[in-house]
Amino acid sequence: MKTITTAAILAMTTVLALPAVAQDYPSGNIEMVVPYPPGGGTDIPARLISDWLTRDRGWNFVVLNQPGAAGTIGLDQLSRAEADGYTIGIGQTANMAINPAMNAEVAYDPLTDFTPIIPIVTQPVGIIVPNDSPFEDFGQLVEAARADPGSLLYGTPGQGTGGHMAIARLMQQGDLEFEQVPYSGIAQAISDVMGGVVDFYVGSVPSVLPHANSGSVRLLAVTSLEPFPIIPDVPTVASFGFEGYEAQDWKAVVGPAGMPDEAVAALNAAINEALQDPTLIANFETQGSVVMGGSPEEFRAFLAREVETWAGVVEAAGLTAER
Amino acid sequence: MLDNLALGLQTALSFDNLLWCFVGVFAGTLLGVIPGIGVLAAISMLLPLTFQLDATAALIMLAGIWYGTSYGGSTASILLNVPGTPSSAITALDGYPMARQGRAGVALLMTTIASFTGGSIGILLLMGFSGSIAQVALQFSSAEYFALMLLGLVAASSMSSGAMSKGLIMVCLGMLFGLVGSDVYTGTRRFTFGMIELADGIALVALALGIFGLSEVIASIGKIDAKDIDSRSIGLKSMKPTREDMRRSWRPMLRGAAVGSFFGTLPGTGPSIAAFMSYAMERRISKTPEKFGTGEIEGITGPESANNAADQTAFIPTLALGIPGSATMALMLGALMIHGIAPGPQLMTEQPALFWGLVMSFWIGNLLLLVLNIPLIGLWVRLLTVPYHWLFPAVLMFICIGTYSVNASGFDVLMVAMFGILGYALRLLNFPLAPMLLGFVLGPMMEEHFRRAMLLGRGDPMVFLSRPISAVVLLLTLGLLLLGVRSTIQARHRQPLTDGRASR
Numbered sequence: 001m002k003t004i005t006t007a008a009i010l011a012m013t014t015v016l017a018l019p020a021v022a023q024d025y026p027s028g029n030i031e032m033v034v035p036y037p038p039g040g041g042t043d044i045p046a047r048l049i050s051d052w053l054t055r056d057r058g059w060n061f062v063v064l065n066q067p068g069a070a071g072t073i074g075l076d077q078l079s080r081a082e083a084d085g086y087t088i089g090i091g092q093t094a095n096m097a098i099n100p101a102m103n104a105e106v107a108y109d110p111l112t113d114f115t116p117i118i119p120i121v122t123q124p125v126g127i128i129v130p131n132d133s134p135f136e137d138f139g140q141l142v143e144a145a146r147a148d149p150g151s152l153l154y155g156t157p158g159q160g161t162g163g164h165m166a167i168a169r170l171m172q173q174g175d176l177e178f179e180q181v182p183y184s185g186i187a188q189a190i191s192d193v194m195g196g197v198v199d200f201y202v203g204s205v206p207s208v209l210p211h212a213n214s215g216s217v218r219l220l221a222v223t224s225l226e227p228f229p230i231i232p233d234v235p236t237v238a239s240f241g242f243e244g245y246e247a248q249d250w251k252a253v254v255g256p257a258g259m260p261d262e263a264v265a266a267l268n269a270a271i272n273e274a275l276q277d278p279t280l281i282a283n284f285e286t287q288g289s290v291v292m293g294g295s296p297e298e299f300r301a302f303l304a305r306e307v308e309t310w311a312g313v314v315e316a317a318g319l320t321a322e323r
Numbered sequence: 324m325l326d327n328l329a330l331g332l333q334t335a336l337s338f339d340n341l342l343w344c345f346v347g348v349f350a351g352t353l354l355g356v357i358p359g360i361g362v363l364a365a366i367s368m369l370l371p372l373t374f375q376l377d378a379t380a381a382l383i384m385l386a387g388i389w390y391g392t393s394y395g396g397s398t399a400s401i402l403l404n405v406p407g408t409p410s411s412a413i414t415a416l417d418g419y420p421m422a423r424q425g426r427a428g429v430a431l432l433m434t435t436i437a438s439f440t441g442g443s444i445g446i447l448l449l450m451g452f453s454g455s456i457a458q459v460a461l462q463f464s465s466a467e468y469f470a471l472m473l474l475g476l477v478a479a480s481s482m483s484s485g486a487m488s489k490g491l492i493m494v495c496l497g498m499l500f501g502l503v504g505s506d507v508y509t510g511t512r513r514f515t516f517g518m519i520e521l522a523d524g525i526a527l528v529a530l531a532l533g534i535f536g537l538s539e540v541i542a543s544i545g546k547i548d549a550k551d552i553d554s555r556s557i558g559l560k561s562m563k564p565t566r567e568d569m570r571r572s573w574r575p576m577l578r579g580a581a582v583g584s585f586f587g588t589l590p591g592t593g594p595s596i597a598a599f600m601s602y603a604m605e606r607r608i609s610k611t612p613e614k615f616g617t618g619e620i621e622g623i624t625g626p627e628s629a630n631n632a633a634d635q636t637a638f639i640p641t642l643a644l645g646i647p648g649s650a651t652m653a654l655m656l657g658a659l660m661i662h663g664i665a666p667g668p669q670l671m672t673e674q675p676a677l678f679w680g681l682v683m684s685f686w687i688g689n690l691l692l693l694v695l696n697i698p699l700i701g702l703w704v705r706l707l708t709v710p711y712h713w714l715f716p717a718v719l720m721f722i723c724i725g726t727y728s729v730n731a732s733g734f735d736v737l738m739v740a741m742f743g744i745l746g747y748a749l750r751l752l753n754f755p756l757a758p759m760l761l762g763f764v765l766g767p768m769m770e771e772h773f774r775r776a777m778l779l780g781r782g783d784p785m786v787f788l789s790r791p792i793s794a795v796v797l798l799l800t801l802g803l804l805l806l807g808v809r810s811t812i813q814a815r816h817r818q819p820l821t822d823g824r825a826s827r
Binding site for chain 2: 038039040043044045048063064065067068069070072075076079097102104105106141142158160179180181182183184185187188190191192194195197198206209210211213214216253262268279282283286288319
């Protein structure tokens with residue numbers, strides 16, 4: 001309580017101050033733009049991190065949800081915000097690596113219009129099948145697809161989501177053919193996979209893990225390169241002969257291009273520390289994601305690789321935007 | 324079962340949980356009354372508050388807001404003809420005429436009773452049959468959804484009074500607005516004019532508040548004060564429903580609860596559709612359908628019972644299967660995840676105190692809402708004595724705030740303005756507005772489910788007939804259609820000269 005009061009007083013006294021001197025960073029409210037609705041898979045990590053920083057450092061965060069157009073509206077706003085370190089936000093695979101390649105209205109360039117700060121969490125995509133599915137493991141599913149290309153239907157939470165792109169990449173790498181059935185969100189998709197209407201479903205691990213744990217569906221494979229630490233028994237897609245295959249759904253803190261180095265360093269150091277906190281790690285793990293962290297430079301390189309990979313997948317799938 | 328109930332009651336009655344339940348329902352009913360600030364906006368705003376609470380208290384409070392708004396939502400619909408929430412837009416059709424006739428108190432009291440009835444039946448279903456209902460809900464795939472939407476559309480085709488053709492035109496207009504946005508299957512943008520803000524389509528809240536709320540505000544400009552309301556109609560006595568009101572209301576309430584419970588359970592449909600369907604059903608069953616829209620009590624008690632029942636049964640897929648049926652339900656599961664609890668089917672067995680505590684808090688919350696709302700009616704009705712030039716600027720402000728807060732989007736506020744002007748023009752031309760909202764809600768869902776069912780059936784339209792539930796619903800639809808045609812022909816036959824509607 002005391003820290004909150006202190007933070008509030010601090011915030012009130014500094015809001016009126018002149019644009020902060022970088023060395024004193026942060027000396028005011030930091031606005032955290034979450035381009036997805038509250039309570040969702042991107043919102044929760046953002047809030048947990050903001051909450052930790054507020055409690056531990058006494059920094060005052062204001063989380064602003066600006067959902068819409070697969071997370072590109074909020075990110076677009078962020079790219080135009082003042083780069084003083086007091087407006088940051090969450091970028092992730094869909095709105096930084098996939099959608100800019102897919103949709104012409106996305107005005108920002110993921111590599112030049114943002115300052116990379118730190119990746120916070122990552123989660124692979126999980127492939128689930130109905131309980132009464134004939135496929136005992138992922139290998140059998142692939143065999144069936146080879147035997148009769150296009151015979152298997154897979155559900156995704158939507159066009160251009162991580163699940164859709166993960167399968168697009170798999171189809172390109174393994175020369176396979178599956179038919180996509182896009183849903184709008186996870187609710188009816190999960191319901192249909194439980195009911196056996198689709199052959200398999202591909203969605204983020206946090207969204208499929210509770211259902212696999214309760215035994216209402218079977219989780220055949222995950223798309224991380226190495227077995228995913230919280231579910232080490234689930235094989236990776238790569239282990240079925242798709243060398244180097246990987247599809248990650250990461251969430252990262254970014255700011256508008258040209259942020260002061262001091263602000264980037266301060267945020268990066270503080271969040272890196274937060275990501276060491278065992279309670280926070282445990283909390284992320286119950287949700288099905290693992291923490292990332294690292295330096296801004298490492299993140300910049302990672303981001304460049306991801307953007308290149310997914311732009312390639314989008315292009316090969318014939319989904320590129322006409323500009 | 325008894326152990327669980329005792330555990331739940333014990334949890335729900337702890338001081339903290341009781342307090343947060345009260346906070347939730349109080350905030351909910353208040354935010355529901357204010358036009359524009361809907362449940363999603365209210366819950367998103369209060370979500371950060373729940374970090375400081377334990378998971379059970381957090382969920383109890385958020386749920387309280389969720390069903391509390393349905394109690395409050397009808398107030399502005401009835402008194403001002405401005406819907407407090409989209410799910411109570413339909414209540415304005417007959418509630419507002421009742422208020423004009425000096426029966427505002429009765430209307431408000433009956434909607435409170437209807438809300439309580441619907442809510443109670445919903446909770447009973449949630450308590451007793453969650454598991455089996457959830458299993459039935461799993462049988463519903465896109466073919467079934469499409470069949471249901473079609474049934475709803477046919478049932479509601481004569482929803483409003485006045486010329487049938489005008490109603491149909493408005494349904495089509497609503498559907499056209501519903502088409503705006505990204506195509507679910509290809510991601511292609513439709514009618515977005517390159518505006519990224521339209522990529523997700525037109526927001527329901529912008530359309531509902533624009534055509535119903537803002538257009539009402541515009542229509543009232545220049546009208547002299549609302550002093551044509553009889554002063555007797557705002558006394559406490561005026562709240563007392565007649566024996567006739569009660570007699571006519573209990574069946575709609577029960578039917579409404581049944582309709583609402585059904586649509587609440589299905590992911591993707593919810594209180595708004597439930598209220599629509601209930602209204603359409605009451606109008607179908609009524610011996611005097613032509614009187615609907617002039618202050619028929621069935622037109623408010625049915626839908627209000629339905630939307631509250633749907634509020635409660637929406638928790639069935641959310642809690643029993645871990646499948647959130649709406650954005651709001653997803654938010655509640657999100658609140659659980661923030662507390663480190665993985666939502667899912669195992670929630671009931673692994674967290675019995677949370678699950679049953681929440682369920683029992685629904686009873687407490689609904690009772691609180693009942694005692695909270697009845698005394699407030701007297702206060703709300705006095706709103707009618709406030710001159711419009713004071714009241715409506717405030718309403719306008721709340722509409723703007725409410726719309727903005729859903730997506731933190733200024734664009735949505737502009738959309739409200741546009742739909743307000745459109746709504747006003749349509750009013751002047753005597754076009755009914757409710758069918759437009761119906762087309763807007765059902766149209767895109769029908770398209771989405773039709774196309775998905777065809778995808779799942781690999782292009783074979785027989786998919787709609789080979790699945791038993793879908794086939795039965797489609798047969799019902801056909802029956803209803805034939806019945807409608809027959810009664811139209813008969814009516815023409817019987818009174819070929821006096822039937823104004825047919826010749827209009």
